Amino acid sequence: MDLATKTTAELDAHAAALQHDYDRLRGRNLAIDMTRGKPSPEQLDLCAGLLEAVSLNDCRGEDGTDYRNYGILDGICEAKRLFAEYMEVTPDEIIVGGSASLTMMYDTLAGGVLFGMPGGDGPWKDQMPVKFLCPVPGYDRHFTICEQLGIEMINIDMDDNGPDMDAVEALVRDDASVKGIWCVPKYSNPTGVTYSDAVVDRLAAMAVAAPDFRVIWDNAYAVHHLGGGVAAVKNLLAACKHAGTEDRVLMFGSTSKITLAGAGVAMMAGSLTNIDDAKGKMFVATIGPDKINQLRHVRFLGDRDGIAAHMDKQAAIIAPKFAAVDEILERRLGGKGIATWTKPEGGYFVSVDVLDGCATDVVRLTGEAGVKVVPAGGTFPYGKDPRDRNIRLAPTMPSVGDIRDAMEIFCHCVELATVNKLRRK
C-alpha cells in the first residue's frame, strides 16, 4: 500500500481509522523513554567487581605511587597503557582524564576559543566568526558546544561511507575560518554509519586553509557492536602521520557505555604537539583526575581482550532490542513509501527518516501517546532539520516489551502524521 497513490477520500477514511486507533493507544497511558542513549540496568549489572576492584590499602601504582593523593595530570601509567591500546595510539599520545569525554571535547574547543591551537594564529575569539563542519544527522551535544561557544555550524550530509567528502574538501580548502569538523567515525550517532577507509584518508590528506584545522574524532562507539563483531575504522592519527598532518586530529573516547555511565573514564589522544598543548591548558584547571577510578577500570577491564569480552555480553543484551525495533518498523511501515530507517551493526541508535515535513508531527503524536523520543531537529545544528524528517530512536534503555509497545505507537504515529500531511497538500 503506497499512500502517495491514494485518493483524497481514501486518505480521509484512512486518517479517521488511524486517529481512532491512536486515541485508543493514547488511552493506555504509557511512559516509555527512547530519548537518550542510556545503557540499561542489565548492561550496568555486567560490571560486578568494578566498584570493589580497589581498596584503601591497595591503591599503589606499579611504580609505588600512592594514587590516593594529589598529582599525575594525564592519567596513571596503567590506564594510559590500557587506553592507548584501546585508542590505537602510544601511551605518550594519550591523556586519561575524568569521567566525561564530552567535558574533554568542550574544554578542547573552549581552549581553542580562549587560547588557540598549535599551528594557528592565536585564540579563535580574535578570529570570529569561526566555523565547524557538522555531518548531519549527528550528535546534539556536539552541536550545543559549538552553539554555546559562538562557533558557526555548517551542515554536511552523511552518506553510507561517512560525511560527503566532496563538500568537506570544497569548504575547508579556501575558507580559513573553518576550524574543524565533528566526526563519530564508528556506528555514528544516529545513523550507525562507519567511515570508509577512503573517507579517513581524505580527511587526513585534504588541503585545509586554516593552519589550526582540527578533526574532532569522537570514537564513542569503538567497541560497541550488536553481535556481529566490531567494525574496523582506519586509524586517523596514523593516516595523518602518513600524510604529514598529524596535528590535525584530536581523538576522544570513554568507558561511559562500557562500564558505568557517568562513573567511567574518559580519554583524548593525538600527536605529541597536541597532547602537550592540552596538558598545558589542563594544568591550570586541575590537580589531576580521579586516579582511584582509573585504577578500578584497569583492574576490572584488564586488557583489550577483557574489553572485547565485556562488550560481547553487552551486545547479547541490546541486540534483541534493536531487532525488535527493526522488526516492527518493517512490519508496520515496510513497503509504504513513508519512512526509511537504518539497520545499525553497532552504536546506540536507529535513525528514521519520514517524509519531509512530518518529523515534528510524529514526535508530537508519539509523545502525547506516552513515548518520548528526541525532539525533531535534535540531530541537527541549532535544532533545525531543514527537511523536518529525521527522528532518532534510542532502544538500549527500555525493556524489549516496552520497545515493542513503543514501536507500535511510533509506527502508528508515522502513518497518522503522514496521512494528515498528504491530506493537507
Add this chain to the structure above:
Amino acid sequence: MDLATKTTAELDAHAAALQHDYDRLRGRNLAIDMTRGKPSPEQLDLCAGLLEAVSLNDCRGEDGTDYRNYGILDGICEAKRLFAEYMEVTPDEIIVGGSASLTMMYDTLAGGVLFGMPGGDGPWKDQMPVKFLCPVPGYDRHFTICEQLGIEMINIDMDDNGPDMDAVEALVRDDASVKGIWCVPKYSNPTGVTYSDAVVDRLAAMAVAAPDFRVIWDNAYAVHHLGGGVAAVKNLLAACKHAGTEDRVLMFGSTSKITLAGAGVAMMAGSLTNIDDAKGKMFVATIGPDKINQLRHVRFLGDRDGIAAHMDKQAAIIAPKFAAVDEILERRLGGKGIATWTKPEGGYFVSVDVLDGCATDVVRLTGEAGVKVVPAGGTFPYGKDPRDRNIRLAPTMPSVGDIRDAMEIFCHCVELATVNKLRRK
C-alpha cells in the same frame, strides 16, 4: 643575638661557620618535599570503608534513581543535602560536582571571560582588560588561573583579619574593570589567617563599580583545624543577602583534604541566580558528575558530625608536624630578628617571612640541601614577591622525623642567606 648589630668581621666569621655546617648538611643527601599541601598516607588511611561504601547492586538514591547511569547535573540529592549543611547554604544553593574545586573555579572564571556573569554587561573578553584583586601571600593556583585567562592581578596585603579592606574598597569603588577578589576565608593559604566578621561584612556591603563583581570564596579549609576546634567564619552568602548583594559571592569547597586527594567531591554554592547560571554553563560541557563517588562520600561521612569526627582524627595526625615546625623555627631563629612566621590553628601551611631580598636565596640553598619548598614568589601573582621575603612551608606530608631534619636545614639556610645578604650591604 641580633645579626643586624654585628660587625663585618663578625658576620664574615659567622658566615664561614654557617657555610661549613651547610656543606655538611648538604652531604646528607636528603630528599624531603614540603612543596604542596598534600595529606600524608596516615591521613588517607583514615578513609577505611570509603571505597567499599557503594556496591553495584546498591547504587540507588533515596528516590529510586539508578546512580550508575547518566543524568543529574548538579549532584545527587543526598550529596546536596550533606554538603549544603557543610557549606552553610540550602540544597538549592549548591552544585555538587566532580573531584576538583579548582576545576569549578577555573570554569567559573573561564565562563566569565567567555559568556559573562549574571548582572554584568556580557563576556569579560569583550571588556578587557579586566582585573582581580589578589590578597597576598595567597594560593598560587588561583593566580595561575587569572594569568592563563588574561585577567590582570592586583596585590592586596593580608593582615591578621584578612585582606586590607581599605585598599579593597578603594579599588572596587570606582574601577568597573575590577571583576572580583580571591579569598580563602579560613586558615588562609599560606598565612593561616581567618577572616574577621568585620571583613566579611565589608566584603558584603562595599560599593562596587562592576555590576558583575564576584568574591571567589574558596573555603578549602572549612573544617581543617589543628586540634583546637574549628574557627568560625561569618557566612558571606548570608551577609550578602542581608546587604542586598547576594549575587556577589561564589563559594567553593571540596573533600580533597577530608577524604582522598584527587578522588574527593567538590562543590560550589551561591545565590539561586548564580547557581542557575552555573548550571546553564555546565550543561553544555557535561552529562553529570560521578554520582557513585558522591554516594560513597555521603555514606562514609554521614553528616556534619561525621565530618567533624573525621577531621579530629586528621588533626591528631598533623598537629605534631606543625608543632615541630614551630618548635624548630623558634629554637633556631627566635630572637634573631631575621624571620617571622605564622602559628596557624588550621589549614595546611606555615608562612615564613625572611628579611627583604632573601627568600630566593633561602629557597635555593634549602633545595640544594635536599629540602624542596615552593619557589620564592610562588605565593604571589605572576610568581613575583615584590619584597622577595615570603616562603610557604607545607608540613602535612612528611613524617615528623623528616620535618625535623628539613626544618633544621631550612633554618640554617635562612641564617646563611641572611648573613650573606647583610655582608653584601
